[in-house]
Amino acid sequence: MAKSDNSSKEFKDKRQGVLKLYSVGTSVILVVILIVFNILFESILGKYMSFDFSLSGYNSLQQKTIDYLNSLPEGTNIRIVGLFEKPDSYTGTPNQYIIPLMDSYVKEGKGKISVEYVDPKTYPSIMSQLDPQGVFDLKSDTYVVSDGKKAVSIDPIDCFTYDMDYYNRTGYYMPIANTVEYTFDNAIYRLTSGISHKAYFVTGLRNDNSNHIKKIIGSMGFDTADIQASTSFTVPDDCDILFINGPQTDIPENMITPIKDYLFVRNGKLMISVDYSENNFSEVFTNLNNILENYNIAVSNLLVRENNPNYMLSEDGLASNVTVAGDFAAYTSAKVLRSSMARSIKEVNNPSSSIVTSVVLTTSADATAIDLNSQDSSTGLPATYNVGMFGTFKDNPESSKVLVFGTMSLTSDDYISSFGYNDSNVEFTRGCIRSLVGLSSDNVLQVESKSIDDYKINAEKATSTNATIMTVIFMLVIPFGLVIVAVIVYKLRKNL
Amino acid sequence: MLAIFKREFLSYFRNPVGYIAIALFSFLSGYIFINNFASGAVNLSLEIASLRSFFVVIVPIITMGLLAEDRKRGTEILYYTTPIDLFSVVAGKFLAALLLYGIMFINVFVHMIVTKICGGVVGVGAWGSVVVFFFLAALFISIGIFASAITDSQIISAITAFIIILVIQLLSTIGKLLGNAISAFLSILGVSAESASSFGDKLESAINWLDPFAKTSNFRYGIFSVAPLFFCVSFTIIFLFLSFRILEKKRWAQ
Structure with a gap:
């Protein structure tokens, strides 16, 4: 009997052991198989089995970028470094549009682009590693695009365009478009294209900011810098194009000679944008015209008003469409461009037969012009007024070139931030700059900016009354109703 | 499996647990939604992502009794003595808990409808968050069932599930x-x-x-990937299998 009990116990122990071994064995095998399969799946198929359904595909690179990345030579090594610790959550921050896109750069870069996040507070050596000479102005919480020799710093807030009208009214920035891909593409392009142009912006004429136009030409391979309009004004030797953007006052007299030298001796390129504003309506721009008259061009003191309903964009006709004339039409896909508070740009007596002057932008034949400084501010006769003109020398493509716009709708921060980098006016501006400095359109990487998520709800429905009603329903009626039901169920069934 | 599923699902509504869990979820989701609504902008993907952090509380509530209660009452013997596949038992209980989660989630669908009526956006990111929510719910419920399988005490089961989910979070x-x-x-x-x-x-x-949260974080931005979902399914299977092995071991150890 005792023998039988012992053998039964032994059999049971043995069965227990086998069962335990079987359980542990099968579990371990399953865990290992699934983990290995997951690792293989993620590393081999993961990137192919990822789909971007986001609004405007903001997490994916556009085909132009992919083609560009593919065209980069083998051996290219672009390092994108976020100078911060990668956050666990970035919803509602600029990084919402940047960090997921970085994964696409790695994927499409096919080994040519790497992305990492290094917090300089934890690893201070990263700054000297990226910028040994300390010349690239790198800061924490920004991105750096580096090819090992040069670096471009990108602040996340610069990867968006903002509604400037909203900003002027409220003091808050309202992003309206996402230019993340545009900004990073062009940073890579600047490092890899080998194109090196320098653009200078004349400041100190109480002019507006030129941040957006600088970004745009930066994306075309230009480095930008400012030159102050001062008594010691000179145009630097490396200047490929000089901008006078939105002057509210005339240039000082001492600037005439250096600019003329730049144009006539060094075959310089000059681009001027000046409109009619409350700050400059009495300004005559005598010194500026002193230079421009050499190209048969003058900035007038006339405010252009459009009267043709097909061209008018505002009731008073001060905001209107303008037609792109002649060869310049090739620089934009739009037939007309927007303009507002335009100043008439006139032809003057041609000083030399070697000068060629062309009309760039014109109004309709029904436009009128007003001189607000004149005692007689009555409307002039209907005519076609020029809002943009171009002057150069005949038979010498390398000679100096001057482009003058009587509107700020091509280069101002206000306009570009409101209409974005895909706008026809911006496209046209790019074309003009390319033409001035002799850049082929093939040399420019142009990707579209993207719209961004807007979670706003109808303000008429987002009232405090509705919020209170919903608070009552969602946080009181439903939860407490369910708790009451729970209590009833408990009472009814506790003795079952 | 269908019988187990039906019995377990209905049992949530034959005792207070189901109602309390739904009430809790409703209160929390309502709080997040109303905060968004009052600010004039409703980002549903953010709301759903925030709700995922409450798994740590809700999952133990709804899973703690799934197997532990049977063992405590001694009714588990019925599973062992009838010719029933124990994996069906585990799967039936798992599906019942998941469906309860689905019922809870009706709250969020109501928020979606309200958002749409109020002119807001129910974007692809919100739907991505919904997909992830259910895959993560499945994963955490399987963890809850595993915790429930290893003990006959509901409290210990809930604490175990709470700790595992907290560590994962x-x-x-x-x-x-x-x-x-x-x-x-x-x-x-x-x-x-x-x-x-x-x-x-x-x-x-x-x-x-x-970390399943990190793996699935891009869904809320509209990026759908198969690998993170496959990861969630894999670990759900692992925990369900472990629960099944525990039951199976007990059956043959009787």
């Missing part, structure tokens, strides 16, 4: 801390700073690889 932080600690430790042992840091980073990456 804190994986990225744990990874960071462990990575830094290991780097520092190796540096003290005389390993070069670069190697120590590299080892720390690798350890952190390895731990982060296990």
